[in-house]
Amino acid sequence: MQKKITLLLLLAFSCQLFAQTVTIKARPSDAAPHISKHIYGHFAEHLGRCIYDGFYVGEDSKLPNTVGVRNDIIEALRALKIPNLRWPGGCFADTYHWKDGIGPKENRPTIVNQWWGGSTEDNSFGTHDFLNLCELLDTEPYLSANVGSGTVRETEEWLQYTTHDGISPMADLRRSNGREQPWRVRYWGVGNEAWGCGGNMTAEYYANIYRQFATYMRDWNLQDDTPVFRIASGASGDDYQWTETLMKNIKPDLVEALALHHYAVTDWSDKGPSVSFDETQYFGTMREALKMEEFVVKHAAIMDRYDPEKKIALFVDEWGGWYDTEPAYEAGVLYQQNTMRDAMIAGTTLNTFNNHADRVKMANLAQTVNVLQAVILTDAEKMLLTPTYHVMKMYAVHQDATLIPLSFDSPKYTLGDEQLPAISASASRDSSGKVHFSLVNIDARKSHTIKIEAAALQLSKLSGEILSSAAIQDYNDFDTPGKISTETFRGASLRQGTISLEIPPFSVIVLKGE
Known part of the structure; x- marks a missing residue:
C-alpha cells in the first residue's frame, strides 16, 4: 500500500512538472514582418x-x-x-x-x-x-x-x-x-x-x-x-x-x-x-x-x-x-x-x-x-x-530585425479564481543572421521549463542574459543604483536544434543564437 501511495505521489509530481513545461515552436517565414x-x-x-x-x-x-x-x-x-x-x-x-x-x-x-x-x-x-x-x-x-x-x-x-x-x-x-x-x-x-x-x-x-x-x-x-x-x-x-x-x-x-x-x-x-x-x-x-x-x-x-x-x-x-x-x-x-x-x-x-x-x-x-x-x-x-x-x-x-513567428500554449499564473498567461515571448533574426529570443515569466512564485524547437534556425551557439531579483517589489534607489541589472545567463542548452532552459519567477531572459 505504501509503495502504491509513493508511486501515485511521484506520478502526480511528474504530471505537475510536465504541465509546467512550455514548448515553443519557432517558425521562420519569408512573409514575416520587419520589426520597426x-x-x-x-x-x-x-x-x-x-x-x-x-x-x-x-x-x-x-x-x-x-x-x-x-x-x-x-x-x-x-x-x-x-x-x-x-x-x-x-x-x-x-x-x-x-x-x-x-x-x-x-x-x-x-x-x-x-x-x-x-x-x-x-x-x-x-x-x-x-x-x-x-x-x-x-x-x-x-x-x-x-x-x-x-x-x-x-x-x-x-x-x-x-x-x-x-x-x-x-x-x-x-x-x-x-x-x-x-x-x-x-x-x-x-x-x-x-x-x-x-x-x-x-x-x-x-x-x-x-x-x-x-x-x-x-x-x-x-x-x-x-x-x-x-x-x-x-x-x-x-x-x-x-x-x-x-x-x-x-x-x-x-x-x-x-x-x-x-x-x-x-x-x-x-x-x-x-x-x-x-x-x-x-x-x-x-x-x-x-x-x-x-x-x-x-x-x-x-x-x-x-x-x-x-x-x-x-x-x-x-x-x-x-x-x-x-x-x-x-x-x-x-x-x-x-x-x-x-x-x-x-x-x-x-x-x-x-x-x-x-x-x-x-x-x-x-x-x-x-x-x-x-x-x-x-x-x-x-x-x-x-x-x-x-x-x-x-x-x-x-x-x-525580421520577426520569427512563435507558437506555444502558455501555462497559467493563477491567483485565487483568476488566471493569466505566465509566459510571453517573441523572436527575431537581425541583418547579420543572429537570432534573438525574448522570454518573460510573470508568475510571482513559479519557475517554468521552456523548450524551444529551433531546428529550422540552424543554430550552433547560444548565449544569453537575464534580469531578475529576489522580490517583485525590488528596485534601484540612489543608495543602491545597481541592485537590479542584467547578468549573464548560462542556464540554456542547445541540443539537436532544441533550446532548453528554466525561467525563474518574474524574470526576463534574452537569448542570442548564432
Missing part, C-alpha cells in the same frame, strides 16, 4: 521633473551638460539606442504654443502648466533645445502639434520653421534664431487624446478637425527621404468605435498612422503604490498590461477592413505602468519608483508589439525621465537606471 526600430521609442512631456530638473538643468548648471542637457542622461539614452522621442506632450501639447519657446531665452514668456501641477515654466526648453537634443541622441523627433487650443496656421508655420530649407518667413525666422539648416522632422502628431484633455471632442468632430489640419501639413522640406508622417489622435484602450470612425471618415491620403494609448491601471481613482504593493495588486496590474494584446489585435482588425494593405500604421505612442506619486516627491508630479513589476510590463508589452509588427510601427514608453514608467530617475547630481531601462536595452536587439 521605432517600436522602442520614448516620450518626454513637460510634466513634473521630466524636462526641467530631469533632462534639462540649464547651461549654467554645475552638473556636466551639453547646452543644458545632462551628459549622463545623453550617454544613457545613446546606449539604449532610442530611435525616436515624442515631445512636448501629452496633455501639455494642446496648451503649448511653439513660438513662446524660440528666440533669446530671457525674452521668452512664461506659461502656466495647467495640466500638471499648475507650475509656471519659463519656456527655456523649446523647439531648438528639443531638436538639438534629438541630434545629440541620434534619434528622430516626434512633435505633437497643438490642435486643442492652437490653429492650423500655427501648426503649418511650425512645420515650415523646422523643416523648410528655402526662403520663407518661418525659415528666415529660424535662421535669425541661430539655426541655418532645417532639422529632419518626419513624425507629427495632429493633437493628443482629442477625446479627453485634447479637447473632449467626439470622434466625428475630431475627424473633421484632423482633415483640416492634415490638409495644410505639407512637405516643406521637399526631401524625398523625409515626407511628413501625420499621426491622428487615436483611441484609448478598448474604444473601438473611435478607431472605426477615424478610419471611415479620414481619407487614406491624409493620414499615415493612428495612435493608441493604454496604461496598466487597475483603478483610476486609486492606482496603488509603486513599491509597497502586494501580489493581488501585482496580478491586477499585469492583467491590465496584458490587455495590450487584445487592444492591438482588435484595433488592427478594424484598420484591416479599411486598409487591407496596411498602409496606415498603428502607433502605441503612450504605454506603461501608472501608480500613485511617491509621497516624498509630491512636487514631482507623477514621479514613481520602478520595480521588477515594471520590468514585467515592459517585457510583455514589447513582445506584443514585436509579434504584431505588421501593423504596430511605433510605440512610446511613458515617460523617459522621472515620470511614470521612466527608464531614468534623477535626484540632484545622482542618476540611476531602472529595471525598465535594462529591459529596453536587452530588447534593442529586435530593432529593425
Whole structure:
C-alpha cells in the first residue's frame, strides 16, 4: 500500500512538472514582418521633473551638460539606442504654443502648466533645445502639434520653421534664431487624446478637425527621404468605435498612422503604490498590461477592413505602468519608483508589439525621465537606471530585425479564481543572421521549463542574459543604483536544434543564437 501511495505521489509530481513545461515552436517565414526600430521609442512631456530638473538643468548648471542637457542622461539614452522621442506632450501639447519657446531665452514668456501641477515654466526648453537634443541622441523627433487650443496656421508655420530649407518667413525666422539648416522632422502628431484633455471632442468632430489640419501639413522640406508622417489622435484602450470612425471618415491620403494609448491601471481613482504593493495588486496590474494584446489585435482588425494593405500604421505612442506619486516627491508630479513589476510590463508589452509588427510601427514608453514608467530617475547630481531601462536595452536587439513567428500554449499564473498567461515571448533574426529570443515569466512564485524547437534556425551557439531579483517589489534607489541589472545567463542548452532552459519567477531572459 505504501509503495502504491509513493508511486501515485511521484506520478502526480511528474504530471505537475510536465504541465509546467512550455514548448515553443519557432517558425521562420519569408512573409514575416520587419520589426520597426521605432517600436522602442520614448516620450518626454513637460510634466513634473521630466524636462526641467530631469533632462534639462540649464547651461549654467554645475552638473556636466551639453547646452543644458545632462551628459549622463545623453550617454544613457545613446546606449539604449532610442530611435525616436515624442515631445512636448501629452496633455501639455494642446496648451503649448511653439513660438513662446524660440528666440533669446530671457525674452521668452512664461506659461502656466495647467495640466500638471499648475507650475509656471519659463519656456527655456523649446523647439531648438528639443531638436538639438534629438541630434545629440541620434534619434528622430516626434512633435505633437497643438490642435486643442492652437490653429492650423500655427501648426503649418511650425512645420515650415523646422523643416523648410528655402526662403520663407518661418525659415528666415529660424535662421535669425541661430539655426541655418532645417532639422529632419518626419513624425507629427495632429493633437493628443482629442477625446479627453485634447479637447473632449467626439470622434466625428475630431475627424473633421484632423482633415483640416492634415490638409495644410505639407512637405516643406521637399526631401524625398523625409515626407511628413501625420499621426491622428487615436483611441484609448478598448474604444473601438473611435478607431472605426477615424478610419471611415479620414481619407487614406491624409493620414499615415493612428495612435493608441493604454496604461496598466487597475483603478483610476486609486492606482496603488509603486513599491509597497502586494501580489493581488501585482496580478491586477499585469492583467491590465496584458490587455495590450487584445487592444492591438482588435484595433488592427478594424484598420484591416479599411486598409487591407496596411498602409496606415498603428502607433502605441503612450504605454506603461501608472501608480500613485511617491509621497516624498509630491512636487514631482507623477514621479514613481520602478520595480521588477515594471520590468514585467515592459517585457510583455514589447513582445506584443514585436509579434504584431505588421501593423504596430511605433510605440512610446511613458515617460523617459522621472515620470511614470521612466527608464531614468534623477535626484540632484545622482542618476540611476531602472529595471525598465535594462529591459529596453536587452530588447534593442529586435530593432529593425525580421520577426520569427512563435507558437506555444502558455501555462497559467493563477491567483485565487483568476488566471493569466505566465509566459510571453517573441523572436527575431537581425541583418547579420543572429537570432534573438525574448522570454518573460510573470508568475510571482513559479519557475517554468521552456523548450524551444529551433531546428529550422540552424543554430550552433547560444548565449544569453537575464534580469531578475529576489522580490517583485525590488528596485534601484540612489543608495543602491545597481541592485537590479542584467547578468549573464548560462542556464540554456542547445541540443539537436532544441533550446532548453528554466525561467525563474518574474524574470526576463534574452537569448542570442548564432
